[in-house]
Amino acid sequence: MPQAVVVQREGPYQECKVEEVDAMKPHDGCAVVRVLSCGLAFPDVLTVLGKHIMRKPTPFIPGSEVAGVVTSVGQGVTDLKVGDKIFGAAHRGGISEEAEVVASTMYRLPDGVDPNVAAGFELNYGTTYHGLVDIGQLKSGETLLVLGASGGVGAAAIDLGKALGATVVACASSAEKLAFCKAAGADYLINYEESDMRAELKKIGKDGAIDVVYDPVGGRWSEQAIRAMGWGGRFLVVGFAAGGEVPKNAIPNVPLNLALLNERQILGVFWGAWKARDRNRQNAKNIAAMMEMVQEGRLKPIVSRVYPLDQNWQTAFDDLMNRRVMGKICLQPMPATSRL
Numbered sequence: 001m002p003q004a005v006v007v008q009r010e011g012p013y014q015e016c017k018v019e020e021v022d023a024m025k026p027h028d029g030c031a032v033v034r035v036l037s038c039g040l041a042f043p044d045v046l047t048v049l050g051k052h053i054m055r056k057p058t059p060f061i062p063g064s065e066v067a068g069v070v071t072s073v074g075q076g077v078t079d080l081k082v083g084d085k086i087f088g089a090a091h092r093g094g095i096s097e098e099a100e101v102v103a104s105t106m107y108r109l110p111d112g113v114d115p116n117v118a119a120g121f122e123l124n125y126g127t128t129y130h131g132l133v134d135i136g137q138l139k140s141g142e143t144l145l146v147l148g149a150s151g152g153v154g155a156a157a158i159d160l161g162k163a164l165g166a167t168v169v170a171c172a173s174s175a176e177k178l179a180f181c182k183a184a185g186a187d188y189l190i191n192y193e194e195s196d197m198r199a200e201l202k203k204i205g206k207d208g209a210i211d212v213v214y215d216p217v218g219g220r221w222s223e224q225a226i227r228a229m230g231w232g233g234r235f236l237v238v239g240f241a242a243g244g245e246v247p248k249n250a251i252p253n254v255p256l257n258l259a260l261l262n263e264r265q266i267l268g269v270f271w272g273a274w275k276a277r278d279r280n281r282q283n284a285k286n287i288a289a290m291m292e293m294v295q296e297g298r299l300k301p302i303v304s305r306v307y308p309l310d311q312n313w314q315t316a317f318d319d320l321m322n323r324r325v326m327g328k329i330c331l332q333p334m335p336a337t338s339r340l
Contacts, residue, residue: 002023002097004018004019005018005061007058008059010048010055016062018313024093026072028076031103034097035098036119037068037332038095038099038330042151061099063090063096066093066099069086070082070086073103087107089106114303124155125290135267138211139166142211143212144157144168145206147214147222154170158186170190172191183302206228210229213229232264233262233264234267237267237268241323306329307331316329
């Protein structure tokens with residue numbers, strides 16, 4: 001019987017454990033995959049805690065995106081066959097040895113792309129591309145300020161920002177995280193825990209000259225970043241990771257006169273809900289465009305650590321909640337030698 005992390009009830013993830021579960025049979029329009037890798041992100045932990053806006057009925061297996069090999073297909077599936085390598089959102093399963101996926105929502109795993117890169121791709125890069133391109137209209141030559149730049153979506157913003165021709169200012173909370181941001185391609189680095197962000201921006205001539213702010217953090221840095229934007233600046237509200245379990249001060253109260261001044265725009269980026277409403281399949285086009293950029297070497301997604309499912313899945317959750325994660329992390333239910 002396959003193994004999976006099972007959430008019997010919402011609450012502390014430490015109460016969950018790896019359990020044997022029934023083998024999956026695909027529903028109509030779906031396929032079952034042998035999981036090669038499961039990407040892990042902050043929203044996955046919030047879902048277990050019962051603190052995410054999109055909650056799941058219990059029991060459930062956490063983990064929202066996977067890369068895997070198709071082992072069976074349901075009625076009506078014509079575009080996938082057994083043996084195909086694919087990646088995308090998990091319909092059932094995730095942090096498990098097998099998962100069920102909706103066939104029409106999946107993407108082919110291109111030759112030469114690491115399954116760990118693909119498993120961590122759609123959520124972080126899909127969110128970030130939608131934010132920077134569809135909503136933020138980031139243009140070549142503009143300046144992008146990234147808060148929480150060493151995290152999963154933050155690192156994706158650095159990568160995409162550089163690929164789109166922007167100057168990238170990366171903000172993070174430690175020297176180690178900033179070194180990671182530098183390696184990811186950031187042009188300027190600011191430690192907002194140890195220094196005044198506005199003062200540091202003035203030193204590099206960017207205070208009042210930021211075109212786009214990408215904010216997955218919230219907290220006390222959001223207002224400072226808005227004040228640093230120039231005329232027509234776009235502030236992208238991506239999430240509120242400040243402080244881990246979304247405390248009261250993670251969601252900032254922003255004076256609305258800041259939007260009036262310089263005609264700044266405050267824009268929400270709710271990729272998951274947008275994807276569900278995406279009738280024109282724009283998300284699929286975004287993913288295809290970015291995966292082509294990966295193959296061409298224009299995008300370089302970073303997977304900083306891969307955790308064995310049966311041994312270290314709680315460590316992965318701990319690292320996310322304690323802000324120790326840099327880039328994307330993945331859980332792998334099988335040895336690396338048998339991935340392919």
